[in-house]
Amino acid sequence: MEFQNVSVVGLGTMGHGIAQTLALAGANIRVFDTNHKFLEELHHRISGNLSVMMDAGAIPQVDESEVLKRIVCCKNESEALKGAEFVIEAIVEDLELKKAFFQRCETIVSADTILASNTSSFPMTEISQLLSRPERAINTHWFNPPHVIPVVEVIPGEKTTQQTVDQVVRFLKELGKHPVRIHQELPGFVLNRLQIALFREMLDLVGRGVISAEDLDIAVRGSLGLRWAAVGPMRVGDFGGWDVLTKVYEVLASQIRSDTKLPEALADLQLQGKLGLKTGAGFFEFPDEDYERVVAEKDRKFMAWAKVLREHYES
Ligand SMILES: NC(=O)c1ccc[n+]([C@@H]2O[C@H](COP(=O)([O-])OP(=O)(O)OC[C@H]3O[C@@H](n4cnc5c(N)ncnc54)[C@H](O)[C@@H]3O)[C@@H](O)[C@H]2O)c1
Structure with missing residues (x-):
């Protein structure tokens, strides 16, 4: 492997799944989180994920204890960073904390250790x-759940060398991921920009009662979503014909929402405290007693589709 010894710091929603992905691919991992509960629960959490993934056929059968043996939980940050050839930071989204973390890293790791932020x-x-x-600093932007979603955006900083980018891309491929290179550091990189552009229009349409949330999900899954997953949106354009799309673009570009105001449907949800699964309701209802089932079902669906995609990418 490009890097055999990796440190993961921050073991929340993202970090634990990233550590799992690395260990599953055969790397030796040292991990740390300031919240000791996350450290104590890490092996148990990853063991649960691995079982679900094996049951779903998302990964081949593996000896869980062999995977877990490769993950060493450390009592402090410097112990976790010792000997690292690659560091992945997945701590809270706080600029000053991240800056300080990487400064401390530099005093511990070797001069050519790659420093990646999520x-x-x-x-x-x-x-x-x-x-x-x-x-040697770079952003590798994984998607939740990181042990399931194949794509990782790779965004170099202004001073990141091409060699660093190439090494990181090779490494992510070795982990079974699909890294995509982003050539400019724009806010939201690429995929979050697309997601917000679409959410703006979708929330506007649902908010105005043009379509129900239920039907919007049905519509997107069975049309845009399917075509995008199967061949990608740029090829959908090529297949459909850009002459046709140009005409549609000219008619619709001025009609779709383009302002920066929060869509009313989103503002309403905030007011009602309906923030989705975590509060028991969003556009849909999620009774407390269904929480575990809903999460497991969602993860199983992600895994099933990721498996189809993997086979498809590899064929
Ligand atoms: N959640 C997502 O969907 C998602 C997706 C892509 C990227 N990210 C990014 O990944 C990073 C982590 O997000 P998350 O959702 O896993 O957050 P999280 O809150 O679930 O986990 C963050 C973890 O970092 C730990 N932590 C905080 N400061 C620390 C420090 N100095 N040293 C060690 N551990 C520390 C916390 O105890 C916590 O366990 C953020 O930068 C976030 O923006 C999140």
Whole structure:
């Protein structure tokens, strides 16, 4: 493997799944989280994930204890960073905390250790501002759940070298991921920009009663979602014909929502405290007693589709 010894710091929603992915691929991992509960529960949590993934056929049968043996939980940060060739930071989304973390990293790891952040919003150029060797700092933006979703956006900072980018892309491929290179550090990188552009229109349409939330999900899954998953949206354009799309674009571009105001449907949800699964309701109802079942079902669906995609990408 490109890197055999990896440190993962921050073991919440993202970090634990990233550590799992690395260990499953055969890397030796040292991990740390300031919340000791996450450290104590890590092996149990990953063991549960692995069982669900094996049951779903998302990964081949593996000896869980062999995978877990490769993950060493450390009592402090410096112990976790010792000997790392690659560091992945998945701590809370706080710029100052991230900057300080990587500064401390530089005093512990070797000069050529790659320093990767999983930040959703901060440019690596900013996070690595105070580093003496920012050329090895890079953003690898994984998607939740990171042990299931194949794509990772790779966004270099202004000073990141091409060699760093190439090494990271090779490494992510070795982990079974599908890294995509992002060539400019734009807010939201690429995929969150697309997601918000679509959410703006979808929330507007649902808010105005043009379509119900239920029907919108049915419609997107059975049309855009299916075509995008199967061949990708740019090929959908090629297959459909850009002459046709140009005409549709010219008619619709001025009709769809383009302002920056929060869509009313979203503002209403906030007011009602309907923030989705975590509060028991969003557009849909999630009774407390269904929580575990709903999460497991969602994860099983993600895994089933990720499996289809993997076979498809690989064929
Ligand atoms: N949740 C998502 O969907 C998602 C997706 C992509 C990227 N991200 C990004 O990944 C990062 C982590 O997000 P998350 O959702 O896993 O957050 P989370 O709150 O679930 O986990 C963060 C963890 O970091 C720990 N932590 C905080 N400060 C620390 C420090 N100094 N040292 C060690 N551990 C520390 C916390 O105890 C917590 O366990 C953020 O930058 C976030 O923006 C999140």
